[in-house]
Amino acid sequence: MNTPVLKTEKLKAYYVLDVHGELKVVKAVNEVDLEIRANEVYGIAGESGCGKSTLLKALYGAIEPPLRLIAGKVYYFIEDKQLDISKISAEEKRKLRWEHISYVPQGSMSVLNPVIKLRETFSDFISSHVSGKTKGDAFEIAEGRLTELGLPIKILDAYPHQLSGGMKQRVTIALAALLKPRIIICDEPTTALDVVVQRGVVQLLKDIQKRLENSIILVTHDMGIQANVADRIAIMYAGKIVEEASTERIFGEPLHPYTRYLINSLPRFGDKAPRESAPGNPPLLSRLPEGCPFHPRCPYVTEICKQQMPDTYVVDVNHKVACWLIAEREDAKTS
Amino acid sequence: MQKLLEVDHLTKIFTLGSIISRVRITAVDNVSFDIRPAEIFALAGESGCGKTTTARIILGFDEPSSGAIIHKGKRDLKPKNRKVWFTEGIQAIFQDPFGTFNPLRIVDRYFFETIRHYRLASNKGAAIQLIDQKLKAVGLSYEEVSGRYPSEFSGGQLQRISIARALLTDPILMIADEPVSMVDASIRMSIVNLFKKLREELSVSVLYITHDLATAYYISDRIAIMFRGNIVEMGPVEQVLMEPKHPYTRLLRESIPEVNPDMRWREMVTLTDIEHEEYLRQGCKFAGRCPKVMEICKNIVPENIDIEGVQVKCHLYSSNNRTHGE
Numbered sequence: 116m117n118t119p120v121l122k123t124e125k126l127k128a129y130y131v132l133d134v135h136g137e138l139k140v141v142k143a144v145n146e147v148d149l150e151i152r153a154n155e156v157y158g159i160a161g162e163s164g165c166g167k168s169t170l171l172k173a174l175y176g177a178i179e180p181p182l183r184l185i186a187g188k189v190y191y192f193i194e195d196k197q198l199d200i201s202k203i204s205a206e207e208k209r210k211l212r213w214e215h216i217s218y219v220p221q222g223s224m225s226v227l228n229p230v231i232k233l234r235e236t237f238s239d240f241i242s243s244h245v246s247g248k249t250k251g252d253a254f255e256i257a258e259g260r261l262t263e264l265g266l267p268i269k270i271l272d273a274y275p276h277q278l279s280g281g282m283k284q285r286v287t288i289a290l291a292a293l294l295k296p297r298i299i300i301c302d303e304p305t306t307a308l309d310v311v312v313q314r315g316v317v318q319l320l321k322d323i324q325k326r327l328e329n330s331i332i333l334v335t336h337d338m339g340i341q342a343n344v345a346d347r348i349a350i351m352y353a354g355k356i357v358e359e360a361s362t363e364r365i366f367g368e369p370l371h372p373y374t375r376y377l378i379n380s381l382p383r384f385g386d387k388a389p390r391e392s393a394p395g396n397p398p399l400l401s402r403l404p405e406g407c408p409f410h411p412r413c414p415y416v417t418e419i420c421k422q423q424m425p426d427t428y429v430v431d432v433n434h435k436v437a438c439w440l441i442a443e444r445e446d447a448k449t450s
Numbered sequence: 451m452q453k454l455l456e457v458d459h460l461t462k463i464f465t466l467g468s469i470i471s472r473v474r475i476t477a478v479d480n481v482s483f484d485i486r487p488a489e490i491f492a493l494a495g496e497s498g499c500g501k502t503t504t505a506r507i508i509l510g511f512d513e514p515s516s517g518a519i520i521h522k523g524k525r526d527l528k529p530k531n532r533k534v535w536f537t538e539g540i541q542a543i544f545q546d547p548f549g550t551f552n553p554l555r556i557v558d559r560y561f562f563e564t565i566r567h568y569r570l571a572s573n574k575g576a577a578i579q580l581i582d583q584k585l586k587a588v589g590l591s592y593e594e595v596s597g598r599y600p601s602e603f604s605g606g607q608l609q610r611i612s613i614a615r616a617l618l619t620d621p622i623l624m625i626a627d628e629p630v631s632m633v634d635a636s637i638r639m640s641i642v643n644l645f646k647k648l649r650e651e652l653s654v655s656v657l658y659i660t661h662d663l664a665t666a667y668y669i670s671d672r673i674a675i676m677f678r679g680n681i682v683e684m685g686p687v688e689q690v691l692m693e694p695k696h697p698y699t700r701l702l703r704e705s706i707p708e709v710n711p712d713m714r715w716r717e718m719v720t721l722t723d724i725e726h727e728e729y730l731r732q733g734c735k736f737a738g739r740c741p742k743v744m745e746i747c748k749n750i751v752p753e754n755i756d757i758e759g760v761q762v763k764c765h766l767y768s769s770n771n772r773t774h775g776e
Contacts, residue, residue: 162634309496309661310705314715317707336635339664339707343714362711373636380639381709382668385692390668392639396604 119192120298120330121151121174121216126187128173131180141401143169145354146187148427151298151330156320158345158362159334160377162397166354167334168221171300174332175218176200176208191215193297213244217291221302224283227275233286234271237293244294256293263326264289264319281312285319292323299323300332305340317344338381342366347433350374353398353408355424360434370436373409407439415440454623454655455508455540456484458525460517462503475729477503479679480517485623488653490645492666492687495676496702501659504676505627508657509542538568541616545628547608551600557611558596564618584614587652588644606637613644617652624648627659642669663706667691675699678728678735685760695762698736734765742766 125148130141143166151157161167169182178184184201191198193215200208212218220226228236237257238250248256258268266285275283284304291299301320305313321344324331333344341348342362349359350371358371369375376393395412398404404411410420417439425439429448462478478500485491493501506512508519518525521536544550551557561581564570571577582592588610600608609629616624626645630638642665648654660666666673667687674684675696683696694700707715728735737747746765755767 162636310663311496311701313707314705317715337707338635339709342709342711343707366709366711377636378709380636382639382642382664383709384664384667384703384706387668389643390639391643393636394640396606396637397634 118153119150120153121192121332122190123147123149123174124188124190126170126173126189127185128169128178128182129185130169130182139401142166142354142403143182143400144173145403147354147356149349149356149359151332153297153330154324154328155346156324156331156333156344158341158348159332159351160336160338160341160348161351162336164397164400165351166400167336167351168302170351171218171302171332171334175212175216175300177218191298213240213291213296214294215296216298216300217294217296218300219287219291219302219304221306223287223302223304224280226287227283229275232272232274237271237290240290240293260293261289264292264322279312281308281315284308284312284316288316288319288323292327295327295329297327297329298332299329300334302334303336304333305335305337313340320344338377350377353403354400355408355437356427356435357409357438358436360431364431364434370430370434370441371409371438372413372415372440407437452487453484454487454521455657456482456520457504457508458482458518458520460504460507460519461515462500462507462512463515473730476679478507478514481676481679481681482517483674483681483684485655485657487622488649488655489672490649490656490658490670492658492660492670492673493676494660494663494666494673496661498678499676500679501676502627505542505625505657505659509540509625510536538619539621540623540625541619541621543609543612543616543624543626543629546632547605547612548600548632550612551608553600556597556599557603557608558592560615561618564615568619570618580618581614584617585611587617587648588614589640590614604634604637606633606641609633609641610644613641613648617648617654620652621654623655623657625657625659628661629658630665631660631662638665645669663691663702675702678731680735680763681754681761682736682763683760689758689760695757695760695767696736696764697740697742697766701739734763 125146126144127146128144130143132139147170159167172178172182173184174189176189189200191200234254238253241248241253241256257271261268266289270278270282270286288304305316308316317340320331335341345362347359347361348365349356350373352373358374365374366378369378373393380390380392382390393412398408406422407420407424410416413420420439425437425442427435427437428441429435430441430444460478460481461476464475464477466473466475481504493504495501503512507514551560562577565577565580571580578592585591585595590610595611630641633641645656646669649656658666658670670687672685673687673690674681675690677698683690683699690699691703694703728738731737733749734747734752737743740747744765752763752765753768754761754763757767
């Protein structure tokens with residue numbers, strides 16, 4: 116059950132920019148340790164500019180300038196073998212993509228080629244990844260997959276502009292799941308969709324995960340979606356994972372002050388009690404404060420928070436927190 | 451009851467396509483509601499339901515095809531006839547705080563411009579004092595803002611600045627079109643709370659246009675749910691969102707993910723593939739997806755029916771069908 120499929124070790128990925136002769140460093144992913152297990156939905160939540168999308172790029176091995184891998188490792192586990200993705204060739208990486216790991220980027224509704232029918236898109240896709248298939252075979256695979264996922268086959272004869280946003284999003288997810296990858300990364304798949312359509316997309320993701328028994332990494336800032344889909348959730352703030360726990364614990368017993376603000380500020384039906392959001396604004400990743408990045412906004416700030424980043428403490432099985440307040444608790448162990 | 455603003459049988463028809471294949475889409479279909487003093491009224495619905503078009507007509511950006519806006523006892527306000535007395539009382543906040551401001555102008559110029567336009571201060575000292583007062587009402591100050599460009603602020607700060615600018619004229623009504631949908635989650639509630647505070651302290655009414663029913667529930671007093679141009683249900687927010695009557699409101703309400711992992715969705719939903727069809731439907735626009743659809747729904751547009759203070763546009767509640775309603 117707890118076999119890992121993907122792991123990072125002290126991953127650091129920075130954008131290094133040259134702004135008018137001055138070097139500007141944006142610390143988008145800053146010492147991230149995480150482990151994705153087989154057969155789970157791993158949610159990553161955090162607000163815009165916290166580094167979520169950059170983390171995904173690093174996990175997918177799609178690091179291109181100005182983004183640079185500064186330190187740390189990303190490992191894939193393929194049939195008990197541990198693979199360091201910074202050490203494999205571009206060709207090997209290409210082979211892994213879509214078959215082992217696939218990625219649905221944000222705004223992926225617009226990735227579909229507007230001037231060809233979806234039938235062509237599907238067959239291009241299949242013939243470039245699966246060798247020895249004729250066009251007829253490819254269509255058969257595509258049709259079979261769509262039926263399985265409850266999407267109408269008639270969309271294969273449509274152009275992308277004829278579909279609604281929600282349908283396009285579901286088609287791209289179906290494409291990503293076509294070759295039954297072990298890991299699917301979804302970046303904000305429900306953003307900019309209406310609530311009823313969001314629900315359809317969530318349904319599809321859950322369905323795929325159940326069918327393939329694979330791992331889905333779901334990035335979204337929408338905590339309602341996270342509560343509905345994720346098994347475990349990581350809360351990201353300013354390039355760091357500040358808390359990671361099972362969904363039940365993140366919502367029921369959040370420990371990091373930032374997570375608490377995030378959870379407690381969510382409006383709930385049937386409860387009109389005043390909700391407060393965290394004071395201040397998130398920091399710029401190019402101008403991070405010393406110590407814990409949340410300290411300027413934290414109501415429990417102490418001297419040490421301003422100087423040193425706390426370690427990640429394990430407070431319970433499946434519950435890790437990076438906060439000095441937790442360090443003082445007896446049951447806390449450094450990981 | 452006294453009314454601040456009345457929207458009276460508003461209809462807006464857009465014509466799409468060329469001369470040969472013309473499609474007429476009724477974006478806003480016979481919509482009526484009113485806004486009372488010191489009340490937060492939410493106009494909610496999914497994209498394409500007509501909520502933004504309604505706001506644009508109220509603000510005078512679009513002409514209605516028929517119907518009228520009644521403000522201060524005057525009706526038929528053609529946008530070109532609207533003068534300072536209208537905009538002074540009604541101010542707007544828009545969705546994208548980054549698009550509200552010109553990136554090449556310092557933000558205080560917007561404040562001075564508004565002051566000059568409405569002749570709100572006689573000299574620069576008085577103007578600065580007024581700006582500072584309004585900025586303090588939203589949790590900022592003139593010192594923090596003056597001389598800076600929009601790029602130096604976060605989205606949340608810019609949204610506060612645009613609210614402060616709207617406050618300059620001491621409006622009685624603010625029209626806020628999705629004011630928090632582009633603001634980060636951790637500071638979203640502070641903006642929402644700001645509307646609440648303005649209502650309580652300055653008696654400003656707010657027309658809160660949103661797709662987010664959770665925040666609408668949190669701040670508003672009354673709510674109207676729109677679907678494909680119609681208001682399908684309208685009434686006190688507690689009743690409409692906690693005991694929804696119209697099948698569409700129910701679907702919408704159930705589709706909002708609860709922030710509670712114990713309450714996950716179990717039922718499946720059906721989605722439409724083609725949106726056009728719903729606008730062009732003859733009877734009830736929701737008939738194609740409604741779980742309780744009847745023969746009559748497909749042909750005849752339902753009337754607005756009043757049930758315990760909630761207005762519902764659904765055949766289930768008409769007198770001869772009432773038994774099916776529960």
